[in-house]
Amino acid sequence: MRLAELSERSGVPIATIKYYLREGLLAPGRQINARTAEYDEEHLRRLRLVRAMIQVGRVPVATVREVLGHVDDDSLGRAIRLGAAMWALPQVPEPDEDDEYVQAAQQEVNALLDQLGWENAKRLTTISPAYRSLVVAVAAFRRLGYGWGAELLAPYAELMHRTAVLDLDNMETHPSEAERIEFAILGAILNEPVLQSLHRLAQEEETTRRYGFE
Amino acid sequence: MRLAELSERSGVPIATIKYYLREGLLAPGRQINARTAEYDEEHLRRLRLVRAMIQVGRVPVATVREVLGHVDDDSLGRAIRLGAAMWALPQVPEPDEDDEYVQAAQQEVNALLDQLGWENAKRLTTISPAYRSLVVAVAAFRRLGYGWGAELLAPYAELMHRTAVLDLDNMETHPSEAERIEFAILGAILNEPVLQSLHRLAQEEETTRRYGFE
Known part of the structure; x- marks a missing residue:
């Protein structure tokens, strides 16, 4: 064309x-x-x-x-x-390793990875932006006075793992390697608002199932 | 004090x-x-x-x-x-109902709700910010040339529903009604980055499980 x-x-x-x-x-x-x-x-x-x-x-x-x-x-x-x-996509800034909330959050996230048996993710903690951003998010909770321990996080992590399995299954339907990677990048950029909206919609559905419309 | x-x-x-x-x-x-x-x-x-x-x-x-x-x-x-x-929390702006992508996205989202059997969410479509933001997100995909049909969305929606069940189970552990609602608001504001980070961490775990570290 x-x-x-x-x-x-x-x-x-x-x-x-x-x-x-x-x-x-x-x-x-x-x-x-x-x-x-x-x-x-x-x-x-x-x-x-x-x-x-x-x-x-x-x-x-x-x-x-x-x-x-x-x-x-x-x-x-x-x-x-x-x-x-x-x-290479833009990531959260490095957490401040001297911050007490960051240190506590790191311990919580490490305990979570142990509990989940995510051995690969554990090997990547020093270089993974996802690990870093989870530490930053958990530290933000702590700084505001809320704990978010490994026991509370684990069931969410399991569901996010099932979400990731779907992501990769969908990715693998694409024929070429370049297309598969493009699909993954696209997902990282565009899927977030879709997932977030689905989550809120599901909350509304579940809330009204439990408590009705009043 | x-x-x-x-x-x-x-x-x-x-x-x-x-x-x-x-x-x-x-x-x-x-x-x-x-x-x-x-x-x-x-x-x-x-x-x-x-x-x-x-x-x-x-x-x-x-x-x-x-x-x-x-x-x-x-x-x-x-x-x-x-x-x-x-x-009452800040929401996405109203979708433009005259936009062809928005109209197509609305049809997709409605088909999704039918497929899922989310009868309550269907009753709320005219007033729900979550429905609106899902339409906006799906329309953004379409505008960039990507379809995100109900078949693809449905398994994600099921997982987000299980996430919402966890949210409400956790909410119900709080003793008073005011505390439960405070917890829900807090979740809407603080959980998003935690879930997103868990999702990316799970993607790394699953990717390396499937393809190794090279």
Whole structure:
């Protein structure tokens, strides 16, 4: 397809596509003459992903470039490639290790991982942004005077594990490795509001089932 | 306890507590003489909730006052009181009903509710902020060129329902009605980052279980 069709099918203005091309976020089309290039479904897919990252995820352009570099690096194994792409997304700031709430939260989260038997996650604690953000979130609770011990967290963690199994099952339906990783990135950026809304809707359903409408 | 102790135990500066008192977010203490008032555990609990709403949830003061008004209104039934408090929290803007993506998303979400048999949620669609935010989130996916049909959403919704069952089971361990509603509000404000972090941690655990560390 030509640039105009790429723009129409993606809903991304031509000027924006040209900007993405200049910034290296989108591979150049196949040049068919001096003034015209041809784009394919892969361009369309990548363009939608870039747009989702920038528009919805508010991911900085330099970070988008880094994430896509990992997606396209087929010299890496699947887990590393997926991890590198996901971990390059903007993350919570480092927790302050000297903070007493952070230290208590770390102990709680470590106890949780033991209780769950999440051996792999335990091996990743020093480098994992997800571990870090959980510590930050649990520490925020503690700082406000609320405990959130491993016993309370464990059943939620089990449900989130089942959610992650669904995520990966869905991811594996995609044919190519690059598409699978793109799907995972998209999920990290777009699924959150869907899950959160489903959660609140489920709370309303369950509340009214238990207590009626009055 | 005196104001100084209330401040120390809550970690909220005295000047801030005085501001909350002036704004009616915290009930006055029991006056023991012209210059001294006495506060109890209920003040401490309420103060922590107000702080969580304002500091973490960035809820405007007027909204905090409204939410607390619902919490304290024991003329209402449990579901209404809980709903009124939760629904007063800041929500996503109204979806634009004329937008084709919003219309398609509404159909998808309605089909989902049918498939799930969430009869109560269906009765609430015209007034529920959770329904609205789900429509907005699904429409955002569509606008970027991604479908998120009822078949894909349903297993996630089932897991979020089990999460909501946990939420309400935990809520019901609290002795008084006001405490239960406070707990629900706190959850709406503070649980989100915990759940999101648990979800990402579970993704890492599941990814490395499936594909190893390379």
